[in-house]
Amino acid sequence: MSVKTKRFFKRLIGYAGLFFFVLAAGMLYWQLRNYSLMDILRSLWHIPFANLVMASIACFVGYVALSLYDYLALEYVGRKVSWWKWMLAGMLGFAISNNAGSAAVSGGAIRYRLYTRWRVPGADIIKMITFSGLTFFLGYAAVAVIGYFLVPHEILQDSVSIGITGLFIACLSLILAYYAIAIVFCDKSIRIGEIKFHIPSIGTATVQTFLGIMDALCAGLVLYFCLIPYVPDLPFGMFMGLYVIAAVAGVFSQTPGGIGVFESIFLIALPKIVPSGNVNEASVFGALLAYRIIYYVLPLIGVGGLFFIYERWLRARMKRWLEEAKHKMPKLPIHHKNNNLDS
Numbered sequence: 151m152s153v154k155t156k157r158f159f160k161r162l163i164g165y166a167g168l169f170f171f172v173l174a175a176g177m178l179y180w181q182l183r184n185y186s187l188m189d190i191l192r193s194l195w196h197i198p199f200a201n202l203v204m205a206s207i208a209c210f211v212g213y214v215a216l217s218l219y220d221y222l223a224l225e226y227v228g229r230k231v232s233w234w235k236w237m238l239a240g241m242l243g244f245a246i247s248n249n250a251g252s253a254a255v256s257g258g259a260i261r262y263r264l265y266t267r268w269r270v271p272g273a274d275i276i277k278m279i280t281f282s283g284l285t286f287f288l289g290y291a292a293v294a295v296i297g298y299f300l301v302p303h304e305i306l307q308d309s310v311s312i313g314i315t316g317l318f319i320a321c322l323s324l325i326l327a328y329y330a331i332a333i334v335f336c337d338k339s340i341r342i343g344e345i346k347f348h349i350p351s352i353g354t355a356t357v358q359t360f361l362g363i364m365d366a367l368c369a370g371l372v373l374y375f376c377l378i379p380y381v382p383d384l385p386f387g388m389f390m391g392l393y394v395i396a397a398v399a400g401v402f403s404q405t406p407g408g409i410g411v412f413e414s415i416f417l418i419a420l421p422k423i424v425p426s427g428n429v430n431e432a433s434v435f436g437a438l439l440a441y442r443i444i445y446y447v448l449p450l451i452g453v454g455g456l457f458f459i460y461e462r463w464l465r466a467r468m469k470r471w472l473e474e475a476k477h478k479m480p481k482l483p484i485h486h487k488n489n490n491l492d493s
Contacts, residue, residue: 193436198379205375205444212368213449216244218361219285220261223278224270226350231268239264242457245449260457273345280347288328288355289362291321294398297391301423314395321398329355366394373441380433381424388423392416413438 217240224236239261247257258279265275298318332355339346350358370393378384396415400408416438421429 191436193380193430193433194439195436196379197376197437197440201375201379202440202444205372205440206448208368208371208375209445209449212365212372212445213241213244213453215361215365215368217241219244219282219365220278222285222354222357222361223281226281226348226354227270227274227277229270229274231265231270235264235268238453238456238460241449241453245453249446249450276345277347281350284328285358285362286365287324287362288359289364290366290394290398290401291324292359292363293366293390293394294318294321295325297394300387300391301395301419317395317398325359366390366397369397369445370394372445373437376437376440376444377434380437381420381429383425384420385423385425392419392423409442 214237217237220236220240220243221233224231242264243257243261246260258275261279262272262275265278266272270278295318298314298321301314329352332350332352335349336351338349340349341347367390370390373393374384374386374389377389392415396412396419397408399415400412413435417431417434420434421431
């Protein structure tokens, strides 16, 4: 592929993200056109405190599951670091990529900075990022396949239903292909460029899928706890199916965190899966805002703060080491030049 072709595809992806964001913004405006900003803020404020606490706990468990992506990736490349290091790298990497989008670039950059400092070779870091990405897609693909059978297809328009069917086929194909490769080419390697990737075993693939499902369930629970006070008769199975479909659609839209796309799908489809059909769009959007704050903003602030403290501590320790090294260095004798001339 030529350089011009690569640039064209990069621009196309960037414009696609902008296009989907503008489209989703228009859809959101149309859905919320009958409500004021105060209606939405009031719905956000009236979410019970107990529900916010449970949503926060689900968020914490979800980010612990995300950090286990890094632990599993380290096992895959055969490297060992302290537990707090892979937890910090995993949580911070996903906190950044969830908000900024382009996980391989945004989350990968912070992982590269941290793991190179912890003496993990660059080639292994690339393997880890690739492995973690596959873990994410395996888990979400598995829940999307399950969700396809839980969400009634008649709730969506024909064009959207066709898209969801295509998503189901793509996710099922990804899972089957990954497991087939793990079975047929177990203990073999594939070279991409100058990096050799080891084909994971069927056991590793199963753990990847389990971790991905756990991550998806915890992320879904964050929104479910925020939403259930306003939609008490919402079936959890249908909700999770809709959540994963919206989340995967948000990932493929290339907008940061799927913002706009995720909300649009929920506002369109949610009233049709609730048995009573009684849904207030302003209340739903308020719950979606609470979900954004808890799952996206708060982890970025919290883990980002820990990273800042770690950086300051590391600089202070380096400064102390340099001072100690200066004091321990032997003082060399100073030789004075003899300017006396022989008489």
